[in-house]
Amino acid sequence: MRITGMFTGSLLAAALLLGTAGAAAADETPDPSGTATGSSDGSDSAQAPTEAGTSFRTATAFRPGQRATAGASTGDYLYWVFPVDVGQRATVKAKIALPDSAAARKGPVTWQIDVYDGLRRRQACVYGAQTRTLTADKSSVELRCVLRTVRAWAEPWSADPLPGSYFVRLTVLDAQEQDLGLPVTTEIEAQAPSQGGAQAVDGKLSVPLTPGRTTVSQSGGGASSEGARLAASGVEPEGGWSSGRWTDRWLWTVGGGVLGALAGIAGYTLARPARRPAAPRV
Amino acid sequence: MIISSRSAAVVCGLVATLAVGLFPPAAAAADEPAGPAPRVDLVLDVSGSMRTRDIDGKSRMTAAKQAFNDVLDAVPEGVELGIRTLGADYPGKDTKVGCKDTKQLYPVGPLDRTEAKTAVATLVPTGWTPIGPALLGAAQDLGEDGDASRRIVLITDGEDTCAPLDPCEVAREIAAKGIHLTIDTLGLVPDEKTRQQLTCIAEATGGTFTAVQHTDELSRRVTQLVDRAADPVVNPVATEGAARCADAPQIKPGLYSDREKFSEHRWYRVDVLPGQELRASVSVGADRAVDQDYGVLLRAVTVHGREIVRGSEAGDGRTDVISSGLRYPKPEQDDTDDDDKQAAETVCLQVSNSFSAPASVKTTPGLPVELTVDLVDAPDTASDVASFGLGRGWWLLGVLALTGLVAGLLWGWISRLRLVWSN
Numbered sequence: 224m225r226i227t228g229m230f231t232g233s234l235l236a237a238a239l240l241l242g243t244a245g246a247a248a249a250d251e252t253p254d255p256s257g258t259a260t261g262s263s264d265g266s267d268s269a270q271a272p273t274e275a276g277t278s279f280r281t282a283t284a285f286r287p288g289q290r291a292t293a294g295a296s297t298g299d300y301l302y303w304v305f306p307v308d309v310g311q312r313a314t315v316k317a318k319i320a321l322p323d324s325a326a327a328r329k330g331p332v333t334w335q336i337d338v339y340d341g342l343r344r345r346q347a348c349v350y351g352a353q354t355r356t357l358t359a360d361k362s363s364v365e366l367r368c369v370l371r372t373v374r375a376w377a378e379p380w381s382a383d384p385l386p387g388s389y390f391v392r393l394t395v396l397d398a399q400e401q402d403l404g405l406p407v408t409t410e411i412e413a414q415a416p417s418q419g420g421a422q423a424v425d426g427k428l429s430v431p432l433t434p435g436r437t438t439v440s441q442s443g444g445g446a447s448s449e450g451a452r453l454a455a456s457g458v459e460p461e462g463g464w465s466s467g468r469w470t471d472r473w474l475w476t477v478g479g480g481v482l483g484a485l486a487g488i489a490g491y492t493l494a495r496p497a498r499r500p501a502a503p504r505v
Numbered sequence: 506m507i508i509s510s511r512s513a514a515v516v517c518g519l520v521a522t523l524a525v526g527l528f529p530p531a532a533a534a535a536d537e538p539a540g541p542a543p544r545v546d547l548v549l550d551v552s553g554s555m556r557t558r559d560i561d562g563k564s565r566m567t568a569a570k571q572a573f574n575d576v577l578d579a580v581p582e583g584v585e586l587g588i589r590t591l592g593a594d595y596p597g598k599d600t601k602v603g604c605k606d607t608k609q610l611y612p613v614g615p616l617d618r619t620e621a622k623t624a625v626a627t628l629v630p631t632g633w634t635p636i637g638p639a640l641l642g643a644a645q646d647l648g649e650d651g652d653a654s655r656r657i658v659l660i661t662d663g664e665d666t667c668a669p670l671d672p673c674e675v676a677r678e679i680a681a682k683g684i685h686l687t688i689d690t691l692g693l694v695p696d697e698k699t700r701q702q703l704t705c706i707a708e709a710t711g712g713t714f715t716a717v718q719h720t721d722e723l724s725r726r727v728t729q730l731v732d733r734a735a736d737p738v739v740n741p742v743a744t745e746g747a748a749r750c751a752d753a754p755q756i757k758p759g760l761y762s763d764r765e766k767f768s769e770h771r772w773y774r775v776d777v778l779p780g781q782e783l784r785a786s787v788s789v790g791a792d793r794a795v796d797q798d799y800g801v802l803l804r805a806v807t808v809h810g811r812e813i814v815r816g817s818e819a820g821d822g823r824t825d826v827i828s829s830g831l832r833y834p835k836p837e838q839d840d841t842d843d844d845d846k847q848a849a850e851t852v853c854l855q856v857s858n859s860f861s862a863p864a865s866v867k868t869t870p871g872l873p874v875e876l877t878v879d880l881v882d883a884p885d886t887a888s889d890v891a892s893f894g895l896g897r898g899w900w901l902l903g904v905l906a907l908t909g910l911v912a913g914l915l916w917g918w919i920s921r922l923r924l925v926w927s928n
Binding site for chain 1: 909
């Protein structure tokens with residue numbers, strides 16, 4: 224009986240531990256085939272955006288997993304915005320292609336993607352070719368930027384990435400004057416896989432870093448915001464922002480407790496006196 | 506055994522509770538009433554050079570007319586559109602007269618497609634290229650009252666030859682009026698000088714420049730620009746920062762615009778209550794030729810001059826804006842009885858830039874500054890580095906298991922001692 228009980232207990236603990244990684248991943252990874260919040264009217268549609276914004280204010284919203292496209296002129300500053308939640312490490316990919324009609328191009332064009340957080344602070348790219356030169360004989364180039372893992376909380380004095388909207392800016396960093404203005408097609412894509420509980424830190428922002436939270440309601444003074452909202456303020460991951468309460472550390476800690484208890488019982492079983500038939504008391 | 510099954514029950518309960526409380530429902534975005542209709546003025550060059558037949562074998566004028574037909578068909582609802590021409594009337598040689606040759610072809614307002622198309626069809630390439638006066642005229646057509654977004658789409662095939670009025674300066678002056686105006690330029694088979702001038706005009710107002718070689722490129726691009734104008738945008742409120750915090754304007758959460766000269770700094774004041782977090786971000790635009798390296802600094806300073814937190818950024822190369830941000834969570838006061846302690850703290854925000862420019866570049870009006878201020882509830886501060894102070898990893902399991910084992914062994918040993926004594 225005791226052995227059966229211990230066996231059940233160990234099985235449970237093992238199941239808990241083994242299930243940890245999978246469960247955590249399933250819980251936190253947003254579904255990439257998600258719907259998009261339209262940047263202009265806020266209505267849901269499955270279409271990825273086909274236009275890009277031209278400033279932080281007009282950035283076009285898309286969801287991780289979507290492939291946003293935009294036609295533009297070489298030299299335009301293109302802005303998109305997408306949400307990244309706690310524990311996710313975002314990868315942004317951009318593809319720039321020059322159509323045949325841009326064959327008039329003379330020299331190399333250097334493209335760059337920059338990623339900014341909701342406070343418009345530039346975020347470092349950990350890996351990836353953020354800047355690349357499109358030589359005159361090539362017609363497309365791919366850029367990539369892997370961000371740091373987003374933390375739940377950070378000191379105000381640090382520029383650590385926090386949950387919220389992330390702006391992507393695609394620009395021509397360097398080009399000859401005569402190559403500016405030529406048509407170009409761009410594609411942008413983001414993935415935000417969860418990094419699991421290893422990165423789970425304590426603390427929590429009251430609201431994610433999405434700009435324009437209070438701008439929208441501030442129509443009394445300038446009456447400027449009526450009918451319009453910053454695309455970046457409506458950005459939200461599939462299924463909303465995580466509450467920040469869940470981390471797979473709960474499973475590890477609870478599993479550790481169970482294991483400790485079992486080990487305690489095992490130790491006691493080893494060290495306790497051998498059970499003898501109870502002698503009738505005198 | 507009893508202990509272990511009880512703990513198992515606790516675990517299950519805990520996991521279930523967590524799973525339910527994982528994601529709170531998303532806040533629904535409320536639909537808001539539409540603001541003032543966005544206004545667009547298409548400015549078309551009808552100068553003599555538009556006769557050149559080099560766009561898909563047709564003349565530039567034919568290409569422009571065809572593009573206008575497509576664009577007028579595709580104008581989205583709610584956009585007020587107007588058309589202005591330049592160089593349409595005066596075929597003579599007199600610079601003075603030729604450089605005033607710009608007129609409104611179709612007034613900015615609700616669009617009658619047939620009427621607008623008919624008006625465009627009558628155009629014949631004639632005169633000069635007075636871009637500067639045409640931009641001034643277009644700005645007037647769009648009006649300066651109200652809070653609508655305004656956009657000028659300039660289509661031309663040559664540079665402005667009407668010195669001394671530099672169209673680039675004109676564009677910057679118009680943009681500095683704070684009427685939310687953007688100028689997008691399109692060059693039809695542009696030469697180097699035209700390209701430079703049109704790039705400069707676009708840059709001065711945060712617009713774009715496109716070089717057009719084909720008719721379909723032209724209509725696609727103009728349609729795209731008109732569509733862009735139709736997107737509702739939050740327009741900033743103009744404000745003017747002061748040179749010292751003491752004189753600085755008090756600003757509420759919102760979106761503000763200002764102008765700042767090279768290496769100038771400006772101050773603003775924001776009230777932050779205990780338990781609130783101040784979030785501020787600033788973008789300083791490079792709307793003219795600036796030197797290669799530049800930077801921006803945003804500081805939050807107490808009224809007594811102590812720096813609380815700063816955000817800074819530097820960069821190099823071609824750019825539209827450089828931006829930075831900061832957040833300042835003001836902790837909740839423990840002693841809530843005292844009313845004085847609940848009073849808002851005035852935080853001074855200092856925006857400075859380290860742009861510079863060659864001596865030939867005009868320094869007025871200043872560079873465009875966009876300031877966003879948000880006030881939200883302060884975050885929960887971290888009491889421990891790890892989430893909820895929980896542990897993770899095989900080391901944790903090993904330590905707990907070992908501790909349990911040692912405790913169990915001790916307990917068994919103690920109970921054996923007790924048995925010895927009882928015997």
